[in-house]
Amino acid sequence: MASYMIRGGNRLVGDVTISGSKNAALGIIAASMLLDGPCKIDHAPNVDDINMLVEICRSMGAQIRREADGALEIDPRFVTNGETIDERSRNIRGSYYLLGAMLGRFSYASIYMPGGCNFGPRPIDLHVKGFEALGATTVFEHGRITVSAEKMHGEHIFLDTVSVGATINIMIAAAKTEGVTVIENAAREPHIVDVANFLNTMGANIRGAGTDVIRVTGVPVLPGNVSYSIIPDQIEAGTYMLAAALTRGDVTVRNIIPKHMEPLSAKLEEMGACVVSGDDSIRVFIPEDTVLQATSFRTMPYPGFPTDLQPQTTVLLCTAQGNSRMTENVWDNRFQYIDDLKIMGANILISGRLALVEGGNPLTGAKVFARDLRAGAAMVLAGLVAEGTTEVNDVSKIERGYESFVRKLQDLGADITRIDS
Numbered sequence: 001m002a003s004y005m006i007r008g009g010n011r012l013v014g015d016v017t018i019s020g021s022k023n024a025a026l027g028i029i030a031a032s033m034l035l036d037g038p039c040k041i042d043h044a045p046n047v048d049d050i051n052m053l054v055e056i057c058r059s060m061g062a063q064i065r066r067e068a069d070g071a072l073e074i075d076p077r078f079v080t081n082g083e084t085i086d087e088r089s090r091n092i093r094g095s096y097y098l099l100g101a102m103l104g105r106f107s108y109a110s111i112y113m114p115g116g117c118n119f120g121p122r123p124i125d126l127h128v129k130g131f132e133a134l135g136a137t138t139v140f141e142h143g144r145i146t147v148s149a150e151k152m153h154g155e156h157i158f159l160d161t162v163s164v165g166a167t168i169n170i171m172i173a174a175a176k177t178e179g180v181t182v183i184e185n186a187a188r189e190p191h192i193v194d195v196a197n198f199l200n201t202m203g204a205n206i207r208g209a210g211t212d213v214i215r216v217t218g219v220p221v222l223p224g225n226v227s228y229s230i231i232p233d234q235i236e237a238g239t240y241m242l243a244a245a246l247t248r249g250d251v252t253v254r255n256i257i258p259k260h261m262e263p264l265s266a267k268l269e270e271m272g273a274c275v276v277s278g279d280d281s282i283r284v285f286i287p288e289d290t291v292l293q294a295t296s297f298r299t300m301p302y303p304g305f306p307t308d309l310q311p312q313t314t315v316l317l318c319t320a321q322g323n324s325r326m327t328e329n330v331w332d333n334r335f336q337y338i339d340d341l342k343i344m345g346a347n348i349l350i351s352g353r354l355a356l357v358e359g360g361n362p363l364t365g366a367k368v369f370a371r372d373l374r375a376g377a378a379m380v381l382a383g384l385v386a387e388g389t390t391e392v393n394d395v396s397k398i399e400r401g402y403e404s405f406v407r408k409l410q411d412l413g414a415d416i417t418r419i420d421s
């Protein structure tokens with residue numbers, strides 16, 4: 001189990017370049033399995049979740065090569081059926097997109113139930129509802145899910161809850177399904193637009209991604225044979241913006257889409273930070289003599305405040321002046337890291353989905369754990385400002401989603417080392 005040793009107290013200063021979006025890449029790589037020809041995907045982040053999905057696709061017969069510049073050359077033509085027997089699909093959430101892709105291509109898909117970060121129940125009933133509306137039947141058996149259809153057809157689908165995964169999965173399944181599929185109450189996250197743009201570049205006809213109504217007109221062939229560049233990772237960018245504010249540093253986060261960062265930028269400014277947006281960058285620093293002030297936020301589907309930045313933002317609230325309120329509206333149980341933060345000296349009271357954060361208590365180094373990907377990033381941020389040394393254990397969870405995390409932080413001046421044990 002690898003760990004990070006962090007000696008707190010260094011200001012982060014300099015530039016950091018953001019990698020491609022992990023959650024967009026998961027959808028896009030799975031969606032590429034639907035194509036009738038090869039494609040090239042630029043800016044696929046080199047992180048464990050993506051590498052695992054690539055391995056799963058290879059085990060299905062796809063030919064995938066990572067080039068020196070990080071781009072993925074994918075040829076899905078050697079995938080001959082929708083049976084995914086690789087057990088690694090249990091380890092990541094994004095494997096569920098193979099269901100949509102294989103169903104759309106072979107009218108049959110079967111995989112082990114997807115895994116991923118643990119923050120309470122993670123049902124896939126909305127994915128299933130969508131597939132069944134398109135003509136499929138579903139069987140759950142021996143830890144596997146199998147969806148199959150005699151004949152798929154476009155349909156009108158209303159999602160009861162706004163779901164990123166279900167929106168992407170249904171969009172993928174519908175891309176080659178005859179007729180028109182309309183997804184209502186669709187999620188609007190940037191990576192949904194990115195998966196739709198990818199599929200359209202490959203020959204699909206998807207309109208409305210980024211709004212709550214997406215219209216997919218099925219096409220018989222998705223020729224591929226083109227390159228596509230994945231958008232920057234909004235959550236990675238937000239993590240460095242928060243690290244800059246937290247350490248009272250001065251960091252320019254490059255290769256980002258500032259519009260995607262607005263919910264966080266607005267909160268940081270409200271607290272007293274300076275946030276300067278460029279065309280594809282944001283600089284974050286704290287003016288001299290400014291003490292960051294407490295604030296309140298609630299996580300919501302895009303364009304609301306992203307749940308995937310909730311733990312990292314809570315760390316900042318611990319250091320602000322005054323008491324803050326934070327409400328987690330997306331996941332039932334995304335507060336597990338709070339016990340670790342308390343070990344470091346934070347004072348946080350939880351009541352259901354609400355956390356009351358008392359600001360101004362100095363954090364001190366301790367031995368803590370990465371409970372999940374973003375919780376792990378939050379513990380690293382806490383370590384950057386804690387007095388003394390913080391040991392963050394089980395960092396493989398962090399490395400599922402942050403490319404070169406240690407190197408990028410070191411380049412900004414952090415005292416952080418990875419220890420293999």
Ligand code: EPZ
Nearest residue numbers: 023093094122123124125126127161163164165166308330
């Ligand atoms: C995606 O998960 C992301 N994962 C998560 O990021 C992110 O936290 C989440 O969206 C919300 O933004 C990937 O993209 C791989 P949802 P997903 O379906 O698609 C309920 C990270 O840190 N729901 O939008 O699984 C569900 O219980 C990860 O990078 C149903 O009820 O999330 C939740 O309350 C962690 N039935 C809400 O919807 C369903 O069938 C939103 O979930 C599906 C979801």
